[in-house]
Structure formats: structure tokens, C-alpha cells
Amino acid sequence: MGEVDIQPWLFQIEPYEGESFSHFLGRFRRPNHLTPSGLGQLAGIGAVVARWERFHLNPFPAPQELELLAIVVGVSAERLAGMLPPKGIGMQWTPLRLCGACYGEMPCHRMEWQYKSVWKCDRHQLKLLCKCAKCEAPFKMPALWEDGNCHRCLTPFAAMALHQKAA
Numbered sequence: 001m002g003e004v005d006i007q008p009w010l011f012q013i014e015p016y017e018g019e020s021f022s023h024f025l026g027r028f029r030r031p032n033h034l035t036p037s038g039l040g041q042l043a044g045i046g047a048v049v050a051r052w053e054r055f056h057l058n059p060f061p062a063p064q065e066l067e068l069l070a071i072v073v074g075v076s077a078e079r080l081a082g083m084l085p086p087k088g089i090g091m092q093w094t095p096l097r098l099c100g101a102c103y104g105e106m107p108c109h110r111m112e113w114q115y116k117s118v119w120k121c122d123r124h125q126l127k128l129l130c131k132c133a134k135c136e137a138p139f140k141m142p143a144l145w146e147d148g149n150c151h152r153c154l155t156p157f158a159a160m161a162l163h164q165k166a167a
């Protein structure tokens with residue numbers, strides 16, 4: 001694939017290293033005032049975006065769909081594919097997990113937290129959180145992590161690092 005055509009009327013969002021697809025899609029949509037279906041329409045890929053944001057990845061996003069999405073979001077299809085689970089890696093989508101210490105350094109949901117085999121953060125040697133450390137509300141899907149805090153008690157994700165157990 002060649003260069004991605006930039007859509008000058010849209011805000012471009014630089015992906016974070018390791019960012020999950022759901023989190024990136026939400027971050028792109030918000031400043032551009034796009035609903036999931038609006039983004040799907042713009043890209044010409046139909047109603048799949050809402051499913052992808054929920055990590056409903058069966059059927060798996062097709063290369064053609066990622067190429068069409070790439071034109072709208074201004075991020076290459078290869079980079080978008082890199083936000084999806086790698087082949088052969090078992091995933092666990094519920095509960096959604098968080099390392100608050102990572103979030104404090106780089107505010108995004110990381111795909112690797114949802115690997116079935118992963119239960120701790122190797123960077124910080126801390127156990128991943130499976131719910132809010134303060135009020136125990138489950139985390140919302142990452143596309144909705146707009147404010148970087150618990151939607152119920154408003155504890156910042158970064159502050160939850162203090163409550164993570166050493167791994």
C-alpha cells in the first residue's frame with residue numbers, strides 16, 4: 001500500500017504505542033464529532049465500527065475494510081492492523097483491564113492487557129486491575145475512556161496505580 005491520502009477536514013489522531021483498536025477509534029471519533037455509524041459511513045465500511053469498539057471481532061476486520069478506514073483516519077492500514085489482536089494469541093475481553101501506572105505515562109488502553117495469558121504489567125510489575133480500585137465498577141469499553149477516570153466515582157485511572165498489588 002502507498003501513502004495514505006490525508007483528509008484535510010478531519011482531525012488526525014496519532015496512535016499510542018500498543019493502543020487498542022477500540023481506544024483509538026473512540027479518540028478519533030470524538031474531536032471529529034462522529035458516531036460509530038457516521039465513521040463507518042464516511043469510510044464506506046457500513047455498521048462495523050460499533051462492533052469493533054466492543055471488541056466484537058468476529059468476523060475479523062478485513063484488510064479491505066482497514067484500507068478504507070485508513071483513508072479516513074489518516075493512519076496506515078498496517079498500523080490499524082497492529083491495534084488488533086495478533087494471530088494465535090488468546091484474548092479475554094471481559095473484564096476489561098488496566099494498569100493505572102501505564103495509564104499515567106501514556107493515557108490509553110493497551111491491547112496486551114486483554115491477552116488471556118497476561119495478568120500483570122511487566123513494565124511496572126503490578127497486577128492489572130479488572131475494575132475500579134475504589135468503587136469496583138467495571139471499566140467501560142475503551143472507546144468511551146474519554147476523561148481517563150472511573151465513570152462512576154471519577155477516580156482517575158492514573159491514581160489507581162496506588163492500589164495495584166505487586167506482581
Ligand SMILES: [Zn+2]
Pocket residue numbers: 099100101102103121122123124125126
Ligand atoms: Zn504498567
Ligand SMILES: [Zn+2]
Pocket residue numbers: 132133134135136137150151152153154155
Ligand atoms: Zn470507581
